[in-house]
Amino acid sequence: MQPDTVGRQSKAAQRAGKAILGLPEQFGPMRTNRMLLALLLLAFAAMPGTLGEVTRGALEDAYVGVAVFVAATLLLFYGAEKAFGFDIGTTFRNAKLAQVPLAALLGAMPGCGGAVVVVAAYSSGNVSMGAIVATLTATMGDAAFLLIAKRPEAAMILLPTSFIIGILSGYIVDLLDKRSYASETAQLEIPMIGRARKRDYVYLALILPGLFFGIAALAQVEFSGLIADFSTALALCGITVSMLVWATSPIHSMTNPDDSAVTRVTEETSFITAWVILAFLLFEYVNAFTGLDLESLFNTVGIALPLMAILVGFIPGCGPQILVTTFYINGLVPFSALIGNAIANDGDALFPAIALNPKAAFVATIYSSIPAFIVAYGFYFFAPNFL
Template sequence: MTDLAHTTSIGVGNKLQLFNPRRLAVALLLMILALAPGQLGEVTRAMMIDAYVQVSVFVAATLLIFYGSERLFNYDIGTSLSRAKHWQVPIAALMGATPGCGGAVVVVSAYASGHVSFGAVVATLTATMGDAAFLLIATRPDAAAVVLPLSLAVGVTWGWIVDRFNTSEYRTGTQQSYNTTPVIGKTRLRDVAYLIPAAPALIVGVAQLVQTDLHNVMGIPVGVIGLAGTALGLAIWAMSPLVAMTSSQDTPVTRMAEETSFISVWVIGAYLAYEYVDVFAGLDLATLFNSVAPLLPLVGVLIGFIPGCGPQVLVTTLYINGLIPFSALVGNAIANDGDALFPAIALSPRAAVMATIWSAVPAVILAYAFYLLAPGFMS
């Protein structure tokens, strides 16, 4: 879902924006499934509503706060990182541990430009959980409170170890940067419109976290709010000219709408994949996964090698639904690089491969440490 395809046009600001036909086809398919009669439509609508109120609105709130503070205080973390010298590794790990992929992408670009060490790259890719972090925070904050600090600590430690013992240079040049993200420009009407259902849906999401069910907000049914927000998000995603990340030159509201919509599609896909298999395929997933339980931590690590956030969101969804152990989630969280692996491959392919290999070592060790020593932890 992260590829740029051939296009049809739609206006944005003073420029011609592009449709992605593949995204449009996916969005239309999802809406058709939601409108389907009988159990198929009911299950689809329920999962869309859950994905929106349980994850999307929290992602939107987090991104708005993060990008808003960045704009308000006018700081550029990328520039600060290049001046950090001995503090590059912990700062890079902290940027990676930040939910989403933006921080890790900045570190990867800084490495390609010759401003940070290879250990900083390993640190940020080890610490990052990508967009799956938003899903975990929203649905299992107790598990997130363990996984994210653990990934951060491992990233810092492993990054320092790499800088101490690695003597190879993997950069292909010193003048490259990853700055191909289109600038959208002014805040669009649909960016502001995205806030309208998000505000009441956030109230519903917070209420669910404290075990309170709200059936409507200001007289509007939760289902209507959730489906409206989902439909608007799908429209924004289908019309987006971006691959995944937004430009730092865009406004916080635009960045929030674009990135939340992108993440939401993956979350909806993961929710529906699990629920369809459970309801319609008649497979006992719990029994199936239990039959290969010793391999699940390794499977989590191997899936983490796949570029992008979609597979990682699916792993987190399986954990949330109790189908895989915490050890598999930990292995995946440490091994996965999210969308940051795409610019790493584009700018420094050898560095991307070697950083992934380096991060696999602590991922396997910790995954099986949890599996053998604390099998029921965070279950």
Template sequence: MDVNMKNSPISAQNDAEESRHWLINKRFCLPIALVILLWLPSSREVTLQVLADAYFQVAVFVYVSLALYYMVTLRIAPERIKRFMHERPIFEVGVAAMLGALPGCGGAIIVVTQYTKGVSSFGAVVAVLTSTMGDAAFLLLTQSPVDGLTVMLIGVVIGTLTGWVVNRLHNYQPALTSQNQQPGFADETCHKGSVFHNKISSISTHFWTLVWLPSLILAVLMAFQVDVAALLNIKPSSLALIGASLALSCAILWSLTSSGAAYCEIMSEEKVNPPVHWYKKAALDTQFVLAWVVVAFLCFELALLWLELDLVSVFNSLGGWVVAMAVVIGFVPGCGPQIVVTTLYLNGALPFSAQLGNAISNDGDALFPAIALAPKAALLATLYSAIPAFVVGYGYYLLFEI
């Protein structure tokens, strides 16, 4: 019986499909590029340092903040939030804006899903997409808490005001279809897990369970300018090699946790099948953030190394156009490009006005279910959120940066 099942056409088709996914997994581009850069003598030192910095300066703190955040938020049933918004429509837009301001995309996805079922108003969708900055919020909060909290507060205020105005002028409601009423539709089109991918997800969880505490101790000591290499009686290059090895391991695990065939499997965080455990969600999302931070760091450093470009000077030379550039990047669905913008801001390459404009215009992963279930509404909401993004971004630029 088992032999027959193995040789069945369905099994053969599944094997062929799995093999095809291996060949078209675009996530493999990152670890392959890292191996090549480490192999080339001209880029080896820079790549090692980038990987070590991305791990010790970003990934460790992101994992701890994600773990604490998910421990709390995953205990709050989404149904309670949905019921509260449904029973108190007068607070709906403000609550939606606050949900969007929460780091990550969970709150925004709740509001968008409710809208596609005909429960939430269109203004609530605009509010949540205006206030959210997705996983980039974790990066900004861990690296620059004051800036992160400032962006979140501004996002809530602007999102609430924009949502109220939209509800007054154009509370667009699409006709409900059977597709709209399938809550899992959008997620399933972007994430098709397999037994192998689930095993890699488990390995990622165990990996972070083992390394987070010693890594955090080292990262905190480094943040306080302690000579960790001397403390451990090793060479600084050996410490960098440890960090780079751990970062490369994360990049490889990230590339293997999904088929990497669909656009949203590269640009968005992993979907975790219920029941959702905080430690698994924290591990997978940390790897996603780390992957995009490494991409941003490498673009920054390799541009300086190979092209002799000072990106800070390049972006400064653009003047006010840099704000428009950041806002337009915010239109790209998913959190990956937005993490790049935030990384460039933290490295001093972009002004705060550009970070602010991008935070308001970017919709994170919440745009994926909106596009799948209500494409016209998704387009309208993106266009409406662009208006406050340009106004606030350029307002800050003209008032404080010229």
């Protein structure tokens, strides 16, 4: 079968799938696996009994406890970026010795956008290897949103610590490694969606009241009756829209900087929310249906636990890191494992780094693993019960 025939059949299947689900043609390219997973998730939430109750609770917690804060943070960040736009490449070139702390600052910001900016600047020859190491060491990726929402006191320690370690690591690398790993051929290509869509404004409209319930939850305000029912219904509506966006998204995880701020918020928050839901459901399902004592299981690993968390950090993407953060939030792993994972992981920034320059990505990952190991085991031996 010819490639163009396969392409036509694939597009026809996409159109048929959207027609069955009642989605308009312009809604986006449907990803069948994601759509089936989203429909299965919503089916579980509609079921009676323990399965439905556990699923609804996890979805509400993911939306009200995490997604609304991710969206609010990204809206502030991308809105400011649009309002005060500047050429980051020129800024880095002129920064000289300030390159490393600037790169670490971008990496330390929640999410992966700042780190991706530095990766792209390195590919263009505007920053040093030390800047790449600084941003990848400082970044916690999308897991930072989850930690800030659920354990802000831990985030207030971890994020500044990673930022400082990123600066130190970057300067040391620039001092000791004078080689250039820059690639002149690779290009960072992120699909552009274009102007804001109706679903972006629908998503934002659901986020605003959700933020009220999220702040109330942080203040430990409990609702009952109709207000509690409304909170659950709002969360399920928000999750449904989020899953539809995620299942029909043309992007991998990061959006194009030229897209509207509202579109970028909708797309990236939906992507992050999908991973948060997966992590929350995994934990809740294991607790509710297997009888497995995860805390005892992790305790048997002992001294190897921080090392395991660091190795998980080497996996590209934010999903595995969100899972480690979820384990920490639920008291299953110590702070030493969390900070080791946070320093070692590069989040979604590792994907463009690999695409742009695999050698530089590998070297930077190895460099960032050294402070991760030192800091993680420093906390493990000298502050085992920290936070």
